[in-house]
Amino acid sequence: MARMWLSRPLIMTLVAAIVVFLRRRRQYGAVIQWDKRPLYVPNFRKDLSERARAFDGGIVQMLVQNNSRMTNRRIRFDLKLRLEDIPKVPEIVNEIKNMIDTHPEIDSITHRLVRWRQVGDYYASIWLSCYTKSTEQGIKLQHYIAVEQSVLERCAAIIYRHGADFAASTELSVKGAAGGLEAQSEEDSKITLRVAEANKEGTEAHRTSRERELQNTREAVLKDKEEKLRERELEVERTEKDFKRREQELEERELKLQVTMDVAADAEHDEEEDAPEVKREAPVEEPEIGN
Known part of the structure; x- marks a missing residue:
């Protein structure tokens, strides 16, 4: 037997009996409500067994809502804007309608309605109604509230982009x-x-935290880029200073070497000048010896 999610006040243990009446007796007519929850309404009464008559007042005559047979889940919002934002409402309605029409998780077969429906004492109300897709994933609660949040975030972004804001009582x-x-x-x-x-x-202060987070994220990214750029500039400056220092050291060493070489050359020249001259004696001629 498939799982059934039933809604009925004060009925906790009669699911099996209800299934019997729905499948065998066939005396319930199904009515699909606006939120896509089937409501089974008794069509007529007939003679039942003693066991069935024991539940006659509670089962045969009661309305049974079978939530497990929902085909879609309904998303419905009343977006209340400030009275001073009324001139901006038509553009906001059109943009929200386009967003609903193109949302990947919104069903395109059922209605997708966005209208300006009411003006209250302190607000102008935009009414939104649509459904999730008719899939097993689309009617699960976790997926449904995620889609609902996505629609609400996009609506808030559109409202703030037009310079409008939500009304407060x-x-x-x-x-x-x-x-x-x-x-x-x-x-x-x-x-x-x-x-x-x-x-x-x-x-x-009622602005969505998502807008603040996006702004903080942008500022953090820009700040990080600025810090990295500053670090690179400092690194280039340090490299240039190191290069100049080494170049200066090399010039000083060349200068010292040149000075040393000049001093050595001068000393050698002075030694040559101070050295005494050596006098050469003329050779002595020997007398000739006669034969």
Whole structure:
């Protein structure tokens, strides 16, 4: 028997009996709800066995929701933007619609709707509705919430790219307080302004952590590149200094060698000049001896 994920209040141990009624008695009609969860509705009553009549009031007449037979999972958001962002809403809606149409994990057969549907006291609401793909992987909870997060992140990125932001319920109280500033004392006015500034800062802090992480990552990469470039420049500077030092040492050694050679040549020349001249005696002629 295939696994069944059933939803019914106060029913915990009647799954087998329900399967019997669904398969053998065939007295339930299936209604597919908006979230793709089949709801089995009893069509009529007939004479049952004693065992079945024991459950007549609980099983035959109850509505059974079989979650294990879902074909898709529904993704639905109400994106509430600030009233001051209303001029930007049409462009945001069109861009989110294009994103949903091209998302690889969104089903292209079921509806994909993005519309501006409501204006509240402090927000303009964009309604989004679509489904995951009709696959075994598409209805698993882990995959479903991953796709849901992906859609929400992309929507937030589009909203921030247009300079818009999400609305906060605190803006309503701030605007109401701002309307009565003239009737308040100067001290109350200062307090109200401080509250408004604090709420504005809080709204700015609602930006997604993913945007912050991307910005931090870019700054870290740039900083790392700058540090590496600086290290290379320092290495080139050290190499140039070392080369100049060695060149200077070589010139000094050549100069010292030249000086040594000149001193030796001068000393040799002085020795030759100071040496005494040697006088040569004329040869003595011997007298001739007569024969």
